[in-house]
Amino acid sequence: MGVDNDVPLASGNIMVWAINGYQAVVPYITTDPAFATICIANNTSVSSADLVVDILSSESGTVATNLGVGTIGSKKTVRLDFNGLTVTNAAGGSNTIPLGAGQRYSVRFTITADQNSVYVNCIQIDPAGSKRMVPVLTNELNINWRQ
Numbered sequence: 001m002g003v004d005n006d007v008p009l010a011s012g013n014i015m016v017w018a019i020n021g022y023q024a025v026v027p028y029i030t031t032d033p034a035f036a037t038i039c040i041a042n043n044t045s046v047s048s049a050d051l052v053v054d055i056l057s058s059e060s061g062t063v064a065t066n067l068g069v070g071t072i073g074s075k076k077t078v079r080l081d082f083n084g085l086t087v088t089n090a091a092g093g094s095n096t097i098p099l100g101a102g103q104r105y106s107v108r109f110t111i112t113a114d115q116n117s118v119y120v121n122c123i124q125i126d127p128a129g130s131k132r133m134v135p136v137l138t139n140e141l142n143i144n145w146r147q
Contacts, residue, residue: 055105
């Protein structure tokens with residue numbers, strides 16, 4: 001059995017596609033006001049960059065993609081607050097999240113800047129004001145640093 005016209009692939013015919021930017025997954029974010037999640041995104045590149053959030057999973061099963069939450073200027077930092085139904089970019093951008101307040105979910109950030117010039121850190125603040133780091137997972141082979 002088989003196909004009569006099999007053609008072997010030459011290595012010159014295979015292309016690799018890679019995202020021209022930074023992507024990271026934050027596996028645990030909450031919109032619960034008692035445990036607010038805040039993410040700081042730094043863009044150290046010479047160009048401004050768009051910031052998009054994808055909701056990957058949630059307690060309610062709702063997912064959403066391409067939620068644009070503004071731009072990060074060149075050599076600038078933005079703070080993203082996950083409050084109830086919105087992701088708010090302190091620099092002025094925001095977008096409604098189709099989830100309810102008090103939900104837990106995971107998100108993916110896509111930032112259109114060179115991946116070696118973007119850094120994202122997330123924290124949760126409890127009712128007593130204590131802060132704890134939330135993991136930010138990159139899984140990129142050609143990033144010159146690891147979080």
